[in-house]
Amino acid sequence: DAGVIQSPRHEVTEMGQEVTLRCKPISGHDYLFWYRQTMMRGLELLIYFNNNVPIDDSGMPEDRFSAKMPNASFSTLKIQPSEPRDSAVYFCASTAGGFSPLHFGNGTRLTVT
Amino acid sequence: EDQVTQSPEALRLQEGESSSLNCSYTVSGLRGLFWYRQDPGKGPEFLFTLYSAGEEKEKERLKATLTKKESFLHITAPKPEDSATYLCAVQLKEGGKLIFGQGTELSVKP
Numbered sequence: 317d318a319g320v321i322q323s324p325r326h327e328v329t330e331m332g333q334e335v336t337l338r339c340k341p342i343s344g345h346d347y348l349f350w351y352r353q354t355m356m357r358g359l360e361l362l363i364y365f366n367n368n369v370p371i372d373d374s375g376m377p378e379d380r381f382s383a384k385m386p387n388a389s390f391s392t393l394k395i396q397p398s399e400p401r402d403s404a405v406y407f408c409a410s411t412a413g414g415f416s417p418l419h420f421g422n423g424t425r426l427t428v429t
Numbered sequence: 430e431d432q433v434t435q436s437p438e439a440l441r442l443q444e445g446e447s448s449s450l451n452c453s454y455t456v457s458g459l460r461g462l463f464w465y466r467q468d469p470g471k472g473p474e475f476l477f478t479l480y481s482a483g484e485e486k487e488k489e490r491l492k493a494t495l496t497k498k499e500s501f502l503h504i505t506a507p508k509p510e511d512s513a514t515y516l517c518a519v520q521l522k523e524g525g526k527l528i529f530g531q532g533t534e535l536s537v538k539p
Contacts, residue, residue: 407472415461418475418518
């Protein structure tokens with residue numbers, strides 16, 4: 317299995333631009349999570365899906381952030397408009413649920429100038 | 430408020446010098462506790478899951494233990510390749526949400 321695949325690995329954009337991060341979970345995993353990691357705040361849960369349905373989006377910072385999961389093998393996290401304080405590493409993770417651990421992708425490092 | 434605290438923030442060891450990392454938690458209900466290892470530029474990699482007080486898990490030089498209030502990750506005779514950030518995460522019984530600690534950055538010098 318290729319694991320959780322995220323793209324792009326690095327994204328540099330200017331303030332005000334739209335940014336789209338992509339994730340392909342492990343096949344057969346019913347849960348998908350989006351996390352953000354910064355030095356100050358560590359790993360923060362943004363949103364998670366179960367069977368493509370958003371279950372908890374209470375961690376999404378504000379309306380500029382949105383996430384979709386149109387099918388079991390693809391999810392996007394969009395920031396529009398982006399701001400410098402959005403600079404962070406964004407991780408996608410998936411799990412089969414129950415007591416199974418999360419499996420993380422290698423993240424997208426976002427820099428907003 | 431549900432909280433997970435790891436200590437120390439950073440730990441420097443000489444090769445072969447054993448030590449322990451701590452993860453203390455205050456949560457409304459514990460479903461499980463996870464340990465992850467994170468290398469620079471990579472996502473966290475799963476190490477162990479612990480479910481109940483008294484449980485222990487081992488893998489090579491690492492051993493994880495769990496009590497009702499904290500977990501320890503013991504590193505025996507570490508090697509430079511054990512250098513990484515070690516993250517602890519608590520899964521809540523209600524809703525299954527995973528809360529991460531800030532991590533301990535371990536550096537092992539030859």
